[in-house]
Amino acid sequence: MSYIKSAALEETGFVILDRYEQAKDPKEWLDLEYVEWKSSGDTRFAPLTSAKGEIEVNGFWNHTPPRTDKDGVWIASQVEKAPTLARRAQEPGANVGRCRVIELKPTEYAEALYNLHQDDNNRLNPDGNGWIVRGFFNLSDDADSCLILREERYDPDTEVRIPLPAGAQIIVDTQRFWHAVWHPGPENRYCLITSWESGPQLDAYIEKWHGTSEHTSAPLDPALAADAEHEVQRRLAERAAALAERGSSGAREAARGAWGASDA
Ligand SMILES: [Fe+2]
Numbered sequence: 001m002s003y004i005k006s007a008a009l010e011e012t013g014f015v016i017l018d019r020y021e022q023a024k025d026p027k028e029w030l031d032l033e034y035v036e037w038k039s040s041g042d043t044r045f046a047p048l049t050s051a052k053g054e055i056e057v058n059g060f061w062n063h064t065p066p067r068t069d070k071d072g073v074w075i076a077s078q079v080e081k082a083p084t085l086a087r088r089a090q091e092p093g094a095n096v097g098r099c100r101v102i103e104l105k106p107t108e109y110a111e112a113l114y115n116l117h118q119d120d121n122n123r124l125n126p127d128g129n130g131w132i133v134r135g136f137f138n139l140s141d142d143a144d145s146c147l148i149l150r151e152e153r154y155d156p157d158t159e160v161r162i163p164l165p166a167g168a169q170i171i172v173d174t175q176r177f178w179h180a181v182w183h184p185g186p187e188n189r190y191c192l193i194t195s196w197e198s199g200p201q202l203d204a205y206i207e208k209w210h211g212t213s214e215h216t217s218a219p220l221d222p223a224l225a226a227d228a229e230h231e232v233q234r235r236l237a238e239r240a241a242a243l244a245e246r247g248s249s250g251a252r253e254a255a256r257g258a259w260g261a262s263d264a
Contacts, residue, residue, distance in 0.1 A: 003122070003131040006171075006198045008213070009204045011174040014149060014160070015211035019090075022139060022167035028082035029101045029139050029190045042105040043140055048078050048192075049099040050103035057100055061123045068124040069097035069132045069195045088137060089194040097121070097132060097195030101139070106185025109220075110228035114235050116153055119174035130197035134174045137192040139160055141166035145183040145216075153178040156225060161217040164189070169209065171196075 008015050032046035037057050050056055051063040060067050079086045082101075089099045118120025119131035136147060143165040149172065151158040162170055164181070172179065183189045196202050203227070 001128040003127060003129060004198050005126070005131045005173075006203050006206060008203065009171065009173055009198075011132060012160075012213035013151075013176045014162070014215075015171050015206055015213055016072070016143055016162065016215055017169035017171065017206065017209035017211050018167070020137065020167040020169055022141075023082050024087065025096055027139070028085055029103075029192070031081040032101055033081075034103060042107070044103045045077060046078065046082075046101040046103070047095060047099070048072075048082060049074050049088065050099070057098070059120065059123075060097065061120070066124060068126075069121045070095045070125070070197055072097045072099055072195070075130050084141075085192050086139075089135070089192065092103050092196055092206070093201040094199060095130070095197035097197070099192070099194045102189075102191050102193055104181060104183050104189040104191070106182070106188075106206060108228075109182050110231040110235075112148055112180045112182035113131060113228055113232045115122075115180040116150060116178040117180065118176070118178055121175050122162050130199040130202075131173070132175075133171055133202075135170065135192075135194040136164075136168070136170045137194075138164040138166060138168040139190040139192060140187065142183060142189050145181060145189060147172070147179065147181055149177040149179050151177065156229060159217070160215065161220070162215060163218070164191070171202075171206065171211065 009263060029046065033055055034044040034046045035055060037043060037045050045057045047055060047057050051060045051073065053073035053075055055075060061071055074086065089096055112249040119134065121134065125132060143163055145164045146161040147164060147170060181189065
């Protein structure tokens with residue numbers, strides 16, 4: 001047995017869909033109710049689904065009973081405020097787990113690198129089921145921002161940078177990639193993030209929106225890149241030292257990485 005995965009994502013781990021005409025829709029994300037949450041960067045979330053239909057964003061596996069990132073319960077008060085976003089999340093017809101709008105404050109490149117993390121979407125997902133991947137629909141117009149993906153956390157040569165103008169639609173195996181968003185700002189960034197179960201429905205959706213893995217990242221200033229790598233190592237060393245002072249519980253925390261896996 002093995003997980004059902006999308007052939008379109010198999011080689012590169014991501015697909016970029018046709019750009020959505022975001023400007024024709026109302027800015028529903030500004031009407032939603034947001035909650036604070038620890039994540040990669042300075043963020044708040046507005047859940048459209050949650051484990052039990054309440055306005056909270058904890059991983060479904062942290063609830064009782066713990067379960068995998070599927071069968072999200074739609075939150076009526078939020079769907080009422082953002083019917084278009086809810087419709088878009090359900091368009092593939094694939095099982096939806098967590099579905100939420102992220103609000104990200106501006107972040108420097110070095111901070112984004114420090115925030116790189118892998119998601120935990122497939123925790124408790126039984127072998128033989130569809131692999132959970134995540135859709136990113138950029139809502140605000142952040143053409144100078146990008147989704148950073150790395151196959152290897154500390155290897156910049158594995159880095160892919162995908163720009164995030166309004167309407168950008170990207171599907172990513174976020175458990176495979178180390179990922180975070182570099183968002184220079186100055187305004188907050190808003191993005192709809194949806195967990196979908198891979199399978200024939202998602203495959204058909206990717207095909208309908210002409211999903212492609214062909215992408216060439218715009219070049220990065222080598223000096224900025226080198227400075228950022230140095231800064232990340234400095235911050236990691238600083239954090240490791242602080243955790244070491246706290247003893248074995250700190251060491252366990254350090255082993256889990258900078259973040260306990262969340263969103264981008
Ligand atoms: Fe994430």
